[in-house]
Amino acid sequence: MIRFLAMGVSLCAMGSALAGPVELHSGRYEGLMLAVTPQHEIEGYYAEQMGEGMTRGCAFYLQGKPDALTTWLDAAYPGSVASSVDGVTLTVEQGRQHPGCMNVLMPEIATGLDLSETAETNWIGLVTVATDKAYLLESPGAKAAKRPYIVKHDVVGVLAFKDGWAQVEFTTARDRTYTGWISQDQYARLTPPKS
Numbered sequence: 535m536i537r538f539l540a541m542g543v544s545l546c547a548m549g550s551a552l553a554g555p556v557e558l559h560s561g562r563y564e565g566l567m568l569a570v571t572p573q574h575e576i577e578g579y580y581a582e583q584m585g586e587g588m589t590r591g592c593a594f595y596l597q598g599k600p601d602a603l604t605t606w607l608d609a610a611y612p613g614s615v616a617s618s619v620d621g622v623t624l625t626v627e628q629g630r631q632h633p634g635c636m637n638v639l640m641p642e643i644a645t646g647l648d649l650s651e652t653a654e655t656n657w658i659g660l661v662t663v664a665t666d667k668a669y670l671l672e673s674p675g676a677k678a679a680k681r682p683y684i685v686k687h688d689v690v691g692v693l694a695f696k697d698g699w700a701q702v703e704f705t706t707a708r709d710r711t712y713t714g715w716i717s718q719d720q721y722a723r724l725t726p727p728k729s
């Protein structure tokens with residue numbers, strides 16, 4: 535009986551090895567917002583806060599091919615992201631050098647920080663809000679009467695781009711999600727600094 539059980543475990547292990555690596559997909563992975571673009575590139579935003587009373591924060595953007603990312607806030611550092619069994623592994627050797635990250639981000643970021651998936655999404659990109667207030671319209675060009683809005687520097691997931699508009703999805707700190715359209719003069723695409 536033990537021999538059959540061991541053989542079954544070996545076959546299961548062999549079957550999962552034949553299945554190959556899990557493909558990256560858009561979603562929230564703990565503090566990481568991750569979008570896989572139609573060109574199979576990555577756009578992301580990592581944000582983490584800690585502390586009671588006096589809060590410390592760490593935040594940075596990432597973009598590029600999964601195995602050759604540029605991460606940045608004030609300065610740019612290389613990194614990578616790979617799928618894992620229950621999420622992703624984010625690696626940025628100099629990640630703790632991003633502003634505020636030394637006292638917040640786990641040292642494992644240098645060799646691979648495992649992040650569990652907390653929500654699957656359909657994002658095809660990420661943008662930052664560039665105006666003081668952007669109403670989430672029901673359709674491109676619709677009236678903004680009594681609509682939810684997002685504010686400058688919010689990072690939101692993009693569901694679609696259409697004729698100078700972006701359909702975006704914003705999730706509040708209380709996990710309430712709002713979707714709507716904003717015009718291209720209200721958002722900025724993620725763009726790493728020039729080397």
